[in-house]
Amino acid sequence: MQYSNLSEKIGLIKSGRISLIENVETFLQTIQSRKNLNAYNFVFEEEAIQRAKEIESKIKSGQSGKLAGAVVAIKDVLAYKDHPLTCSSKILSNFISIYSATSVQKIIDEDAIIIGKTNCDEFAMGSSNENSFFGNVLNPVDDSRVPGGSSGGSAVAVAANLCDVSLGTDTGGSIRQPAAFCGIFGLKPTYGRVSRYGLTAFASSFDTIGPFAKNVHDLALVLNVISGKDEKDSTSVNQNVPDLISVLNNQKKYKIGIPKEYFAEGLDVEIKNSILNIVEKLKAEGFQIEEVSLPMTEYTIATYYILITAEASSNLARYDGARYGYRSDNYSNLEEMYINSRTEGFGTEVKRRIMLGTYVLSSGYYDAYYRKAQKVRRLIKEDFDKVFQQVDLLITPTTPTTAFKIGEKSDNPLEMYLSDIYTTSANLAGIPGINIPIAKNSNGLPIGMQVLAKQFDEEKLISFASRFDKT
């Protein structure tokens, strides 16, 4: 049965031309056959079929929601009532959530089927999905390579046809970077657009939830469902959510900026050429394109790693073995219980970040690191504010390289951190960004282009990205 996007598929499901249960079963079979990719931490087989039956009868009674029958995978940092919430960490390996995240509840309310929880870097900390208690996730394009991170499992689940769409989280590029590495669309919304309630906090002022999809239509569909002010999240914003489906293919010729700092040293030549190629085509089509400058760019990575580790060190304090989660067997007093539970329960990268964050908040160092970084963050945001007075959208590479080999960077955290060099600024500034798969390199690896817009301008991202959607 042919369909070009999820809405069409849902239409076929509703009209009975696609069997809802067969659809779920097909996904379950593919998941089984692609088990080697290790995209899922948990697959809810029986439950998904049960749910498919319920939704089928809802469809018959004419009361089904916007996502009726859509098969959705969610990153294992999102709370889903009565289901495991591990964050791919040993420390939460036995934890079952007692409530659902707002974003998860919203897709359930629209009658989506949650088929499983996807693998990711531990507590969403990583760029390659190599920091998971459940093991590496493999890139379906080339299984000797990483899928990117931290939402590696969610990206792979979409890229390898293990679900219709998926939810990931993006704190510094964790949606856009794996989308680029796997050759699919991924959108990081404006900070405050989607409720964070139920998203296990890594860096609270950076964390966002967004969709992965094979086409822009599906991205728009899911983003519309999960957006909106939530009373349970004080940082969510009461901002009108436009109908993103209606802006698809509207052919608007937005004014585009090319920030020169994002095309400097360190960028893979093939990626650079692919993007410049597109820029030339856009020019030919009559787009107004100008070079712009974001002078604070060189401070992005340093600022980002000071602030996110600071917040993480505090956010992860609750995992202490006292009330829930993993507790070491080996202790004779409270302090030992804390130390041993956390030493045994957290992986290396998480511990590194907790220590960095604890350091930058310590008395005597706070002003030099945390307070200074907060000031620089404001300057970075001002850079973007200025640029978005001149242009509607910014085009940049999503990543400096295409998907790298498993193990290639795992011994060099600094090099790993640099793979976020083009994505972290959007989280520092709180603006939305999208990855558009634009080409494949000479090795057949996907190349991604990032497009950024000002706060709450997702509409422009969706409209512009739909030009590149070949489905």
Added chain:
Amino acid sequence: MSKFNQKYEPVIGLEVHAQLLTETKLFCGCSTKFGNKPNTNVCPVCLGHPGVLPVLNKRAVEFAVMMGIATNCNINRHSIFARKNYFYPDLPKGYQISQYEEPLCENGFLKITTKDGVQKNIRIKRIHLEEDAGKSIHDKSDTTLIDVNRCGVPLIEIVTEPDISSPEEAYLYLTKIKQIVQYLEICDGNMEEGSLRCDANISVRLKGDNNLGVKTEIKNMNSFRNVEKALEYEISRQIDALEDGEEIIQQTLLWNADLEHAYPMRTKEEEHDYRYFPDPDLIPLFINDEWYNKINHSIPELPDARSNRFIESYSLPKYDAEILTQEKDIAEYYEMVAKNSRDYKSASNWIMVDVMSVLNSKNISIKEFTIQPENLSKLINLISDGVISSKIAKEVFQIMLESNQDPEIIVKEKNLIQISDEKTILEIVKKVIEKNPDQLNEYLSGKEKVVGFFVGQIMKLTQGKANPQMVNKILIEELNNKKNKI
């Protein structure tokens, strides 16, 4: 005390935590009700489960602002919440949400009056909002049990400048704080139950020295008297140490009320580094004019203002006014009694003496007191109208306590109306004199003391109902008549 009055002076600052009487917790919808089964007033938010977020309770903000206004503070229209990070099993998130830089209220003061009548301002440095931690219960075996019910209950922390110079002043300051939170109805002010808690910073210095000495902090003083005792203890300890040429070590001490001794808990080096930073889960708290005005209007008349009004409107002595306004409910009871009675001072006396002694002996509050204010007014009016004597009134009061009846009915039913008819009294006087010739002779021979005997006999005969002033007057006249006849 005298020892340090001569050479040293103590410098004391207090940190008071007051538990706010909101229905729900500071950052979630759980009940704040005290005494529920352990770990029943809980939800994912106050349990610190992964992914939860705090949502600020507006009512708690209003209570904190009320306290700020009542203590003459500047209310910061823009304030921020911060995380105070430390590990403890009864702190589920591993941090307490509090305020650090930019608290809600700053730079206030509170007026206290010492025993010698000297007025003094105690400056208040800041008042901020924060959440309470849970409770750790260490049982007899080696285990520790945790009750999270209290976790997230709103507190205000009220911090003074080091303006307090004696344990007595500390006591007066605390009494004032308690009085204000009770007037505002934002905290029940019960230190024994922990809804009001106090920590003290103490140092001593030579009189006239402008520099502060090394301070210690005392925690765990769970009553007003304990605060005074602990402060006295620590001041003496520091002076003794200095006199012996020792240095004071900056440290935190825990007061043991049973042993009346403070034990070291940790030294400065062992202090936590709380790594305060703004809580990214909460947006800055902004109080606009409309909200501020609404809160300001909701502040009731405060104790000092009420005391002054009592002096003016009811012509009460300052002493009476202060005692009656100490507790809001008693002040309100007084006003209800005074409103319907014709003798304000008498109403004051009845409440300060008779009513309060009942409250004390039964250990009840005025709200549980059985005599309705309008009935007490009637009793007072019966006296001032001469219907019953003060002595009879005490009896009626006792009957009222038990039966909760209208005093006018009691007086009628029990036939307690005062005999004020001159003829009747004269007849009784004559009768008593006649019956007691020996005592009469004593009187005639100059022993005027026997007047008391005659009065007693008359009262006995009339069951206390005879108007005592009239009895005195008529008796003396009669006795003098007899004297003159000789």
